[in-house]
Amino acid sequence: MALSRHDNLHSRLVGWLKVLLPLLALVILSTLFMVSRKIDPQDAIPYAEVDVADRIREPRMTEPAYAGVTEDGASLTVTADAARPDASGKGGTAQTLRAELDTPDGAHTSIVAQNGTFDDTARQMRLNGGVQITTSTGYLMTTEALVSELDRTEVTSAGPVAGTGPLGVLSAGQMRITATEGVSGSYVLVFKNRVKLIYRPPEPPPNDK
Amino acid sequence: AQGANVAFGGLKVDSSLPVEIESDQLDVDQATGVAVFTGNVLVGQGELRLSAATVRVEYDAEGKAISKLHASGGVTLANATEAAESSEAVYTIASGSVVMTGNVLLTQGESAITGQRLVIDVNAGTGTMEGRVQTVFVPAKKPAKQP
Secondary structure, three states: OOOOOOOOHHHHHHHHHHHHHHHHHHHHHHHHHHOOOOOOOOOOOOOOOHHHHHHHHOOOEEOOEEEEEOOOOOEEEEEOOEEEEOOOOOEEEEEEEEEEEEOOOOOEEEEEEEEEEEEOOOOEEEEEEEEEEEEOOOOEEEEOOEEEEOOOOEEEEOOOEEEEEOOEEEEEOEEEEEEOOOOOOOEEEEEEOOEEEEEOOOOOOOOOO | OOEEEEEOHHHOOOOOOOEEEEEOEEEEEOOOOOEEEEEEEEEEEOOEEEEEEEEEEEEOOOOOOEEEEEEEOOEEEEOOOEEEEEOEEEEEOOOOEEEEEEEEEEEEOOEEEEEEEEEEEOOOOEEEEEOOOEEEOOOOOOOOOOO
């Protein structure tokens, strides 16, 4: 039976579509290659020059970390947000410092300061701009500035300290963490120049015992 | 040991009042947390004043509160009218008891009592002096005859 003539509209339409639609597909497919954007591999990745110029002008370390062990075996690690070597190259300044001091007797002291300067010749670190000291013995003291030796365990507040301890509200003219004389491996936290402590005894237990 | 009972009306103080300790220096051992005040230490609580050369703080079991204050190196316990001196003293804050030992001298107004050991209960305001107690007191003068 010969192919029956497509005489009704539907069959004629489908017949034409069978031809036109593939052609259209071919045309679309071909544009994929001819019209697409040219990728130029030589084109450099664009980035801002500002940071680089800034870095060249003043060399800066971000998230610097300093770790050291003092003569008497206490480990001191200092991290900061940013640090700049100073001109003489003998030290530098740093911003928002966090220092952790772990002494061999197991005590831990953490110090947070606004900014600080490192002095390599004097082997010292001076923290200022508001310093907060927390010791594992429960003392949380704040002071204006603080000096810490880098080669031995000696942390001394430059001015009066105030804060709280396990016994209560405490203030003193000066605070120092140092090794106890004569006893190796044990450390003492010394408050000096008029210490004042206010201790509130806990509420007496109801004396029905 | 028999002892002389002493009225301590003046030394009555509520031992739950805040204690203020002032000294030249405070040493805190980093490992154990033992705190020792040195250099003309002054302990004040309400009316009570206790001064000593050294005061060592003894914590209670969980280490959050003071259980005892060990004062040594010449202790003076005083208030408005009475004063007691000795070489050492231990003040237990919770019970409010002060035990002074080492040639204790207690003066109340004009009268004075000496002994080896003086136990004071500051809450009740009473005390007992023990050990070689000697006392000197001036009988109150006869009041002048009122007209």
